[in-house]
Amino acid sequence: MTKKLLTMSSSTSPKKIRIGVMGCASVAHRYMIPAILDTQDLELVAIASRTLLKAKEYTDRFGGDAVEGYENLLNRQDIDAVYVPLPTGLHEQWILLALQRGKHVFVEKSLAMNVTSAQRMLDSAMEKRLVLMEDFMYRYHSQHRFVFEQLRQGVIGELRTLRTYFAFPPLDPHNFRYNKELGGGAILDAAAYTVNASRWFLGNDLEVGFASLFYDRKKEVCISGSAQLYSPVTGLSAFISFGFDNYYQCNYELWGNRGIIHCDRSFTPPPDFTPTVRIGLPEGMQEYTLPADNHFKKILKEFVDCIRQRQYAKHHEDLLSQSRLLTALQEKGRIQYIQ
Ligand SMILES: NC(=O)c1ccc[n+]([C@@H]2O[C@H](COP(=O)([O-])OP(=O)(O)OC[C@H]3O[C@@H](n4cnc5c(N)ncnc54)[C@H](OP(=O)(O)O)[C@@H]3O)[C@@H](O)[C@H]2O)c1
Numbered sequence: 245m246t247k248k249l250l251t252m253s254s255s256t257s258p259k260k261i262r263i264g265v266m267g268c269a270s271v272a273h274r275y276m277i278p279a280i281l282d283t284q285d286l287e288l289v290a291i292a293s294r295t296l297l298k299a300k301e302y303t304d305r306f307g308g309d310a311v312e313g314y315e316n317l318l319n320r321q322d323i324d325a326v327y328v329p330l331p332t333g334l335h336e337q338w339i340l341l342a343l344q345r346g347k348h349v350f351v352e353k354s355l356a357m358n359v360t361s362a363q364r365m366l367d368s369a370m371e372k373r374l375v376l377m378e379d380f381m382y383r384y385h386s387q388h389r390f391v392f393e394q395l396r397q398g399v400i401g402e403l404r405t406l407r408t409y410f411a412f413p414p415l416d417p418h419n420f421r422y423n424k425e426l427g428g429g430a431i432l433d434a435a436a437y438t439v440n441a442s443r444w445f446l447g448n449d450l451e452v453g454f455a456s457l458f459y460d461r462k463k464e465v466c467i468s469g470s471a472q473l474y475s476p477v478t479g480l481s482a483f484i485s486f487g488f489d490n491y492y493q494c495n496y497e498l499w500g501n502r503g504i505i506h507c508d509r510s511f512t513p514p515p516d517f518t519p520t521v522r523i524g525l526p527e528g529m530q531e532y533t534l535p536a537d538n539h540f541k542k543i544l545k546e547f548v549d550c551i552r553q554r555q556y557a558k559h560h561e562d563l564l565s566q567s568r569l570l571t572a573l574q575e576k577g578r579i580q581y582i583q
Pocket of ligand 1: 266267268269270271272292293294295298299329330331332334352353354379380381420426433512
């Protein structure tokens with residue numbers, strides 16, 4: 245079935261990739277399903293939920309067939325790929341089954357509970373020659389291209405360090421992020437962005453220097469924390485802070501010997517958001533208002549391209565190194581209980 249997908253139709257345009265959604269998640273209705281509908285190369289075929297009523301609510305709004313149960317979605321022959329916005333604790337079970345059923349997988353972050361689990365899923369994707377990609381959509385936003393260009397031109401001189409924060413105030417107590425078995429906790433959630441950005445700017449060889457993690461004693465999940473990551477090769481380091489019990493922050497700062505770049509709303513800008521990047525230099529602060537961008541659509545385009553070009557392993561090294569560092573953060577963090 246996958247091979248059929250890759251063949252061209254009698255006209256010049258390739259066939260659409262038929263996609264199903266596994267779970268009526270908030271992120272799905274707010275961002276990813278609208279982006280799927282707005283992507284010419286994708287066709288939304290069905291939306292599955294644990295309950296038919298919920299699936300129908302979503303299909304009434306977005307179209308496609310309502311399906312009760314995720315396995316029924318995976319059993320369909322008219323679906324080439326699935327979007328999986330389930331809690332991380334459910335990923336391995338459903339992703340392995342999706343791959344077994346011959347579906348490409350686009351999964352919400354974080355991919356895996358730990359690096360061993362990530363490796364199992366990536367091995368299976370490779371064996372089946374299917375794409376498995378994680379939704380770190382922020383990397384596709386043009387504001388970061390602007391930042392990389394400033395670095396390349398040496399605007400802030402030699403890069404010395406990175407600081408990045410992603411945190412928000414407490415969530416609804418029933419949110420899966422407070423459930424250990426479902427992969428709750430700030431490490432696989434808010435921290436995942438800060439770890440991802442640190443690796444993006446400083447390299448994949450980062451290790452955990454120190455990490456201080458605040459845990460909820462009853463729920464046994466990490467509520468907030470901070471860490472220093474460093475590269476044993478370049479000596480460069482990052483300072484990251486993250487959590488679910490904080491004043492809202494979503495930014496990074498790159499500090500060089502000549503200046504500093506501050507990117508606000510770095511990880512979650514909605515498609516209509518106009519970002520601002522500030523660059524501090526000895527001669528003064530410059531502020532750049534950049535165009536809005538839809539990183540959700542752009543990452544979906546990358547997913548489609550990987551499928552069409554059969555680039556199954558293109559993102560695997562990145563996914564593994566992300567999972568490796570998150571696992572190290574979990575294992576090396578010094579835990580302090582706050583409740
Ligand atoms: N890339 C991004 O920008 C971004 C932003 C937010 C979240 N995320 C990620 O997206 C995923 C979903 O986050 P969300 O905030 O959208 O969560 P959410 O609204 O709670 O959705 C999670 C969905 O998982 C399904 N589910 C299956 N078993 C479940 C269980 N035992 N408990 C709770 N839900 C269960 C539910 O769908 P049914 O009831 O329909 O079966 C539920 O709607 C997470 O992995 C999160 O990290 C990514």
